[in-house]
Every structure is written in structure tokens, then in C-alpha cells.
Amino acid sequence: MRKKLSVFIIILGIMIALYPFMEQGFTWYWQKRLLKDWDNRDAVEAYRVMDDLMLTEFTYEDEEEEKERAPLTPQGEMLGILIIESIDLRLPIISGLNETNLKIGISFLEETAKFGEFGNTVIAGHRGHSYGRLLNRLNEVTVDDEVIISTDKGDFKYKVTNVLIVEPEDIQVLFTDKKEKMLSIVTCEPVFNPTLRLIVQARLEE
Numbered sequence: 001m002r003k004k005l006s007v008f009i010i011i012l013g014i015m016i017a018l019y020p021f022m023e024q025g026f027t028w029y030w031q032k033r034l035l036k037d038w039d040n041r042d043a044v045e046a047y048r049v050m051d052d053l054m055l056t057e058f059t060y061e062d063e064e065e066e067k068e069r070a071p072l073t074p075q076g077e078m079l080g081i082l083i084i085e086s087i088d089l090r091l092p093i094i095s096g097l098n099e100t101n102l103k104i105g106i107s108f109l110e111e112t113a114k115f116g117e118f119g120n121t122v123i124a125g126h127r128g129h130s131y132g133r134l135l136n137r138l139n140e141v142t143v144d145d146e147v148i149i150s151t152d153k154g155d156f157k158y159k160v161t162n163v164l165i166v167e168p169e170d171i172q173v174l175f176t177d178k179k180e181k182m183l184s185i186v187t188c189e190p191v192f193n194p195t196l197r198l199i200v201q202a203r204l205e206e
Helices: 002-039 041-054 060-066 099-104
Strands: 078-084 089-095 106-108 119-124 146-151 154-166 181-189 196-204
Touching (some): 099 106, 146 181
Antiparallel strands (some): 106 119, 146 154
């Protein structure tokens, strides 16, 4: 009994001695977390708007109707082309987040880092129901695949570092170290009746 009591007192003493450091560590963590959230508040709001738009599912019927109507006009500037050779993908990247742009190609979240800059560049698109339509095959992308953003300023070549499936509200995965140059491609998961988000993350190769 005395031995157990002695051990308890020793452990209690260690915990008391370490408490200021533990408290400082927790304080530091929350300071960093809150400051990071504040710095990214515009991107967070843009991501929420994007998520709402992506809830408007792009159905097979939409794809069939497109063949019968006049082509849609992009509502924004053409910024470049998203190229992923491993899934035979080439899509236009358009500035401005709206349903029209998402039906044509990929939308760039203007509140995030520009291509090739430090931080996280976020682009998003629908997953068409037809094979190869829009980001239909994004789930086939694997780590180390090459992703190219081709612009009038040159090609930005990224290497895939992670493929994630997350809840729609899990936006912390989009906050990266601003000392890195990252790209995140966001779409819905699964293709039919999507409830989750598929995110492909890649790092710029320099």
C-alpha cells in the first residue's frame, strides 16, 4: 500500500511540475489554430460556397441535355488547363465559382493561393456520371502521379502527395503550411448521391 502511495505521489509531483509546460503547449496550439483560421477565413467562406454549389448534383440527364442545347458560356476568365495524364484528363480552369463554370470545367477558388505561389491553391469540379466526364475518374489518381497546370506563364508541375475522402465540413485538410506550394483538387464522392468529398493534394516540383 505504501509503495503504491509513494508511486502515486511521485507521479502527481511530476504532473504538477509539468503542468505549466503542458498549459503553455495547449495555449500555443490554440493560438496557432485560431490565427490560422483567421488568416484563412476568406478561403473558408469560398470553400463553403463551393460546397453548396457541388451539392447541386450534375446528373446524367444534365449531360444528355447539353448535347441538345447551345453551348454554355464561361462566366469568368480562362486561367489555364488542368492536365492529369494518368487519367487522360484535360479540362479548362476558369476563374469564379458558379454552377455554369462547374458544368464546363474546373473552378479556381480566387481566395486561395495562385498557381505556383506559396500556400494552397484550391480548384474544384463536378464528377460527371459518364466515364471520363469532368472529374469522373479523379478517384483513379494515385500518389506520385503528375498533375500539370498549364498557363500562359508556363506549366506548373505538381506531384500527388495524398488522396483523401473527407466529410464536407472537414476543411482543415485544405490549410497547408504557407512555406509549401500545394494544389488541392476537390470533387464529390461517390459519383452517385455524393455525401463526401474527394480531395487530391499535390506539391509543386521545382
